[in-house]
Amino acid sequence: MKQKNPAVKTFLSAAIVLIVMLFLTGLLTYLIPNGDFNAETMTFTIREEQGIPILTWIGAPILVLFSESGALVIAIILFLLIIGGSIHLLKETGLIEGIILAIVKKFKDNELVLLCMLVFVFMALGAFIGVFEEVVPLVPLIIILARRMGWDELTGLGVSVLATGLGFAAAVTNPFTIGVAQGLADVPIFSGALLRLLVFISVYAILVAFLFSRTKKHRIDCVENELTSKQDVSKKAYGFFIVLMLIMFMLVGATPFVEALRDYTLPLIGVIFLVAGIGVGLISNGKPAWVAKQFVIGAKDMSPAIILILLATGIKHVMIEGHILDTILYQISQNISHTSPLIAVFIVFIIVMMMNFFIGSGSAKAFILMPILVPIMDLLGIGRQLGILAFQFGDGFSNVLYPTNAVLLISLGLVQVSYGKWIKFILPLQGILMLLSIFWLTVAFTIGYGL
Structure with missing residues (x-):
């Protein structure tokens, strides 16, 4: 019997999960009262219409293109x-x-050094600069490097997208979570960084140990004669590519400090890679027809990922159209304000993690939640800095867990790793990170962090 193409299997497993989630979200619009919550007055109003038509569920992946977030999805x-x-x-x-x-030849006898370097670089991108979506173009390159080192695809994803995601969670100066949340909470920007730096170090050590252990248990064969380039690439092509990559990294590094760049980072990175691909193709081959053909092949290979993105954003669209988000936020505010301070911190952490399933953007969640959390933190005598730390943990670690996260879906699609295989790989680490989050929140509460 002919076996199913691994890429098709990967796509179907993720698509089935998302379709089920889409319909469950639609059902919730009938089970959860639809309403409007005013965070300033802490008042909640039930809407007369409950639930949304089933055609809206089915058409959500297309309808989202015509919603407020449609431009971003496109x-x-x-x-x-x-x-x-x-x-x-x-x-x-x-x-x-x-x-x-060249990298493999340099580090073939020092794979731990290479692993530590890669994890640190990608974690630092997330923790200090707030990079996450921007690492997608680098994932295929790291996967090739991982295979040449004898590491499997999951290890390659671990040192790239996973490391960046955990860095985003263990943020020290991430402007898109820490910066926005502290601004909304009227806390000095990037204050309290020492504790967050200790969190970063602890997460880094755990991830390196986790991945290095995997490199010893799950190795793949790397045939020596595979370590040759397909063509003799000219120095001019290498120089052209390296210059463009340096420009890209400078652009990413400048984004947190130049507000005008923030909305254009992804498009600019896309343009840089487009110029790099076409430029290197013309320098190496010199035939525009060949360059165009190869570009179309690569673009076509991304079509399954686009379908998954539409399904994932459709889930958020159904939730917003069904007006159940406000109901959930109102119940959260009621429950947190009537509990003990430490338990309240844990609840904030868990609630943000749950909301991250539907709303992946850290900045968007900060604008939604911080106006609600700040007065509750003050009422319970909890430092606002601690509330931000709980928000940070809840927002970040689950980014590399949920099938509704665009970066994760794209990365898995690029490597042809099924979501089920990824979950099996990531769950033990997520359990450790959950315990680590509780530990640091307890330490922060005990020492009066932010008071």
């Missing part, structure tokens, strides 16, 4: 097409293989 889709085409071009020219070959 931008992400275009970004994926450009990245897919450009990366495929760079691979076909042999440039990526050449770069990976």
Whole structure:
């Protein structure tokens, strides 16, 4: 019997999960009262109409394109097409293989050093700069490097997208979570960084140990004659690519400090990779028809990821159209204000983690939740800094867990790893991170963090 294509299996497993979640969210609009919650006056009003038509559930992945967030979804889709085409071009020219070959030769006897370096770089991108979506173009490159080192795909995802996601959670100066939340809570921007730096170090140590242990237990064969580039790539092509990558990293590094860049980072990265792919293709091959053909092949390979993105954003669309988010927020405010301070901190952590399933953006959740949490923190005598820490943990660690997270879906699709396989890989680490989060929240509460 002919076995099913691994890529098809990966796509179907993720799509089935998302379709089930989409219909369950639609059912919730009938089970949870639809209402409007005013965070300033802490008042809640039930809406007359309850639930949304089933056609809205089914059509949500398309309807979301015409909603307020439609422009962002379309931008992400275009970004994926450009990245897919450009990366495929760079691979076909042999440039990526050449770069990976040089790294492997340098670190083939020091894989722990390479692992530590990669994890630190990607975690730092998330923790200090707030990078997450922007790592997607780098994932295929890291996967190739991982395979050449004898690591499996999950380890490759671990040192790239997983490390970035955990860095985002163990943020020290992340402007999109820490910066926004502290601004809304009227707390000095990036204050309390020492404790967060200790959190970063502890998460870094745990992730390195987790991944290094995997490299010893799950190795793949790496044939020596595979470590050759497909073509003889000219120094001019390498130089052109390196210059563009330096420009990209400078752009990413400047984003937290130049507000005007924040809304354009992803499009600019897409343009840089487009120029890199086409430029290297023309320098190496010189035939526009070949370059165009390879770009289209790579872009077409991204189509399954686009379908998954539409399904994931459709879930959020159904939740918003059903007006159940306000009801949930109102119940949260009522429950937290009538509990003990430490338990309240844990509840905030769990609630943010649950909301992250539907609303992936850390900044968006901060604007929704902080106006509600700040007065409750003050009422219970909890430092606002501690409430922000609970928000940070809840927002970040689950980014690499939920099937509604666009970055995770894209990354799994690029590597053809099923969501089920990813969950089996990530759950033990998520359990450790849950306990670590509770530990640091308890320590912060005990020492009066932020008071």
